[in-house]
Amino acid sequence: MTSYIWLIPFFPMVGFLINGLLGVKFKRSWIHIIAASAIGLSFLATLILFFELLKVEPAARHFENVIFDWIIAGKFKTQIAFMIDPLSIVMALVVTGVSFMIHIYAGGYMHGDPGFRRFFIYLNLFVFFMLILILANSFLLMFVGWEGVGLCSYLLIGFWFEKDSAATAGKKAFVVNRIGDFGFVLGLFLIVATLSQHGIWSLNFDVVFKHAELLGPTTVTAITLLLFIGATGKSAQIPLYVWLPDAMEGPTPVSALIHAATMVTAGVYMIARCNVLYSMAPVSLEVVAVVGALTAFFSATIALVQNDFKRILAYSTVSQLGYMFVGVGVGAFSAGIFHLMTHAFFKGLLFLASGSVMHAMAGELNIQKMGGLKKFMPVTFWVFMMATLAISGIPGFSGFFSKDEILWQSFHRGHLFVWILGTLAAGLTAFYMFRLTFVAFFGKPRMDEEAKHHLHESPKVMTYPMIVLAIASVVGGYVGIPPVLGGANRFEKFLEPIMGGGAHEAVAEGAKAVAHASASLEFTMMAVSVIVALIGIAVAYVFYIKNPQLPVRLAEGMRGLYTLLYNKYFVDEFYNSVFVQGTKDFATFLWQKVDVGIIDAIVNGVAGLVETCGGLIRRLQTGYVQTYAFSILVGGVAVFVYFFWESLF
């Protein structure tokens, strides 16, 4: 079975092709069944491979399928080849599993949409590219998936392209990602350019990692920083996070799948995959951790005051991705991946639940116009609650284990600044999530009678997948219970064989410190983060249940801060006026002044001059062939004489 890795991306491709090429006449239910079962089969294949992998010795858990040669130029060679190892199988399980649920859900959610078929075509294509990204055995093939998911993200954000805001958001996502990809490809070039001096012409992960020592410390730092630029684009970190909140223009299942659970985590996956390189570059790791922590905190503050259901979740996603980068940035690579997995469950679920709410509220997203939804949508409420508890880090829920692992590791490996930001962000997270819950689901319904009349729980095709994810949001953390709580952190053990970078001294030091830390300290830290979360919840309770006037007064008291947060620190405005408008102005200058004003003016000027001279020279046109022949002769002789003379020297 290990030679059938290609089956995993194969099924979504088949689904894409069937619905894409033949699906024009298909009934909607058929389109849905084809698309969803393609992902289901892919999940099944992943599951089988996972168990195959478990049968093998941990050290030998690495299989590759070479499909065919891809780009070969001179000595440079890449192949289309897939690879599974503990890291990629975990990612593939998460991606296919969550995708499968969301594919089922989307059949209900997109039911009345005229673009039903187009939606599932794009969605299947997305999963295909995402699996290419994960299963690639080389940087270059990973990049194919990397840009491919970007394309699908672009298409799906702009799915309702008649809305200008949607079309603009899609384009913004693509272009911002391209800026990140610019860094990413330069990183690849630097790898090839450096290794080729040692006769190594490959971008295969195992080859590059094996010869990582040849890169030298400066180069490896440069490479890892360049790759990280790519990650800030794809995974929406400072300074390139701006596209993700806008991406909420896409249909909600897309937000759940692409912009929460899977694609946006690609940057984290990439860094974990390259842990060998990152471990050799402590500076890069520090940058990753600090950027992650800043992003986690910064976007959590924005989420505090937003009123758009999905935007709150979007900023929350940016923030949670920041945590993952903190995890990998402090060298706790498997902790980062662990949070990636639990986040996929609970954030995917939060978005699906928001979709369920939108479904009931005819697309309304303003939480101030909701309220009391608990009564009308009990299932949605309960699954939402599970996910909220998980993201807030309440003990027993998956997010607790993964987030706590990251905070603990960052504290103990000596990243105090990162830990403080992370802990504060955890409090903010608990606050804004419970604010959202209280405002939307509790209290009195604030929608008009007409809307209230239409409130209903979503159909089973939507609620069942949510329930599955709710279960995962609770129990998903149990695979990584730390020893101090009586677990064995099996998740970390499973990933251990590929986290070879952990052996590198800079990182190993930290790991050793973590291993030798006292249990009581670990309990204390755990208590700290739980208390911080509880404070966040308590404040939200006071603000939005006990005394709803309080936040209003507070906002008025601190108008400046509120405006700043509400307008997301005016970063979009700044980018637009400086970068976007700046580029356009410069481009217009080049066109109008340089192209038309200078170059073409010279050309036309010369043409005019020639015409004038031509008028004079016309007098030479005697009409006698002899005269012409003579001038040709003179000209020819002049040319030859010149060149003979020239060539003599």
Place this chain on the structure above:
Amino acid sequence: MGGLAHIPILSVVIFFPMVGVLFLLLIDRENESAIKGTALVFSIIEFAISLPLIVYFNPGTADYQFVEKIPWVKALGIQYFLGIDGISLLLVMLTTFLTVLCVLSSWTAIKDHVKEYMISMLFLETGMLGALISLDLVLFYVFWELMLIPMYLLIGVWGGPRRVYAAVKFFLYTMVGSVLMMIAILALYFLYHKATGVYTFDITKLYQLNLPVGAQMWMFAAFALAFAIKVPMFPFHTWLPDAHTEAPTAGSVILAGVLLKMGTYGFIRFCIPLFPSAAMKFVPLIMLLAVIGIIYGALVAMMQKDVKKLVAYSSVSHLGFVMLGMFALNMQSVEGSIYQMLNHGISTGALFLIVGMIYERRHTRLIKDFGGLAKQLPIFATFFMIATLSSIGLPGTNGFVGEFLILLGTFKTSRPFAVFAATGVILGAAYMLWMFQRVMFGKLDKEENKVLKDLNWREVATLVPIVIMVFWMGIYPKFFIGKMEKSVSNFLATVNKKVEARRLMDTGAKALADNLWQTGKLKVRKVN
């Protein structure tokens, strides 16, 4: 080559379209469907005839293949000398491929003088193929000039409102280059004679001449200017947007797809291998202009109001990549450069076809006249999207392979150039997607656009082959790169060898002179 040994296949490939011209001459000009049908059949057969070239091409050698060599003007050493290698092979295939699509795309777009139009088209095909296949400088020059005439007519007769201005600008620009090139060809001819006592225009022989650097510089400059105008490189590009906006669709496709490649092909076939030491000296200048072209073309494209002009400026950007890769002079970059020549023919060809299809329906190409077309024209939108993605080099499409190899190769030798050039990849996405959004997305709010009909079968048939090529070249580039591998490595080896030999000659001569001077054997020392 076995079975083809006795057939002068290259001559057949070059002149078969002329047979089509003869047939067309016999058809009554009123019978337009017969004229179109004949032209189509001949272009398809021509494509079919060119297929054996790629099938029987031996990728294991850098030698010219399917060679035909007969003396033409013996006294002057002019030969009828044909042959292809891995570099010209693919461009020949591109030419015969695109011509079919051009004939198809002209079906309803051309309403006047259909007969003359189709004759020009086939005539043009012969000219282009001849220029690509000739290995004798005079023969090359004849074909080079021969293609100018039908192209001039295509723009000047069947073009848009400012067609005469555009056609004259095109003609003059290219003529300036051609004249300089002719002078350089003659000079080379005499210098070769001086060195060997033989008069010849045979480029395989001329390659062996290793001129002093000074003479190389002049001749390189003359050739380079001719080709740089054709490419066109910044700042010689301003004829291109005018020519493209005025040319009929098929004219633009051929212009972008093949004619511009004559410039880049000229560099790789003539300029660099004939004058390699000079080329080395020109590397920084040309790479600089290439990078400026990439960024400048992209930025100017971004602000265009006319879709066709936007695509034209994007060509300036894309061909900047071709030139950059070529002058980085290593395996990856040169192969990427040649690949990008093909890509540009495919992707930009597709974009021009697509713009033509919408122009035929709406008689406008201004971005502001569109908006929301994706709703009305879903099939059109799909093809347009694929062409756009191929143009911005999405991995999995042809564009990626070319850009990647060019940038990779360039990065190895000249990092700053590669870094700046790579920003072109960001800008490319920005201007293409912004245009796509304004044309295809948003509200379908113009009454005229609400009645547009989606693509018909003929139009789909025109675009499907392109889509196949986009993915084939993106997913399995080995098929194409494998054909050029030997020729490119031979090209690079020859260039390096000649440069090294020249350097040794110069330093050796200098050392000898110094030695003689110091030992007093040399009395007069020439100062230079």
